[in-house]
Amino acid sequence: MSPMNFRLLFEGSSSPTRQLVGFDLETYSPDGFPDSFEDPIVNFSLVVQSEVGLLILSFASAPHFELELLKLLRSSLEALNGGVLFTYNGTRFDLQYAVRRTSEYGLDFKDVFQGFMHVDLYRLLRLGRVQLKSYSQKSVERLLGIKRVVTEVTGANYHQFYRKFLSDGDLKPIFYNIEDSAGCLRLAKFYQNFLKIIG
Numbered sequence: 001m002s003p004m005n006f007r008l009l010f011e012g013s014s015s016p017t018r019q020l021v022g023f024d025l026e027t028y029s030p031d032g033f034p035d036s037f038e039d040p041i042v043n044f045s046l047v048v049q050s051e052v053g054l055l056i057l058s059f060a061s062a063p064h065f066e067l068e069l070l071k072l073l074r075s076s077l078e079a080l081n082g083g084v085l086f087t088y089n090g091t092r093f094d095l096q097y098a099v100r101r102t103s104e105y106g107l108d109f110k111d112v113f114q115g116f117m118h119v120d121l122y123r124l125l126r127l128g129r130v131q132l133k134s135y136s137q138k139s140v141e142r143l144l145g146i147k148r149v150v151t152e153v154t155g156a157n158y159h160q161f162y163r164k165f166l167s168d169g170d171l172k173p174i175f176y177n178i179e180d181s182a183g184c185l186r187l188a189k190f191y192q193n194f195l196k197i198i199g
Contacts, residue, residue: 021049025098027040040064047181082115088184091118
């Protein structure tokens with residue numbers, strides 16, 4: 001989506017019934033970033049903006065239940081029945097990763113995203129020629145004054161906290177993933193003002 005048309009999502013020109021959904025997933029990647037899409041998806045969150053608040057769906061499982069987790073993701077997206085899907089670098093990672101991992105099981109996942117308009121906030125920043133020292137989601141959030149509850153978990157150390165979740169039920173990695181998804185909606189809301197602040 002073009003930054004020029006981004007405002008239409010939040011104004012009367014856009015369909016008033018179009019729901020806004022933040023999406024993020026996590027992989028179990030103890031050996032570093034999974035460039036070859038080799039690591040299982042172990043957690044995903046969908047945060048839906050409604051008139052009365054946020055609907056938060058977050059699922060996490062052990063790596064060997066990845067197929068079941070992907071089926072839950074599919075059914076959750078189908079139940080939402082379309083809208084605007086916000087991600088942060090989802091074009092290169094989240095959406096592509098979900099499609100690639102389901103193909104490992106002989107499933108076609110591409111169609112599940114077709115009912116959604118996808119807005120990749122990372123790409124919007126880059127297309128808008130915004131100059132930043134770091135384009136990470138957390139850095140952009142900090143610049144906007146958006147505070148997180150979970151500050152010690154990162155993409156790089158997620159696997160360590162995830163193991164604690166499996167061993168003793170520590171929910172930090174789950175809340176981290178939820179904050180990534182909710183953060184997409186918060187960044188979307190601030191996007192126009194953000195461009196004015198730094199541009």
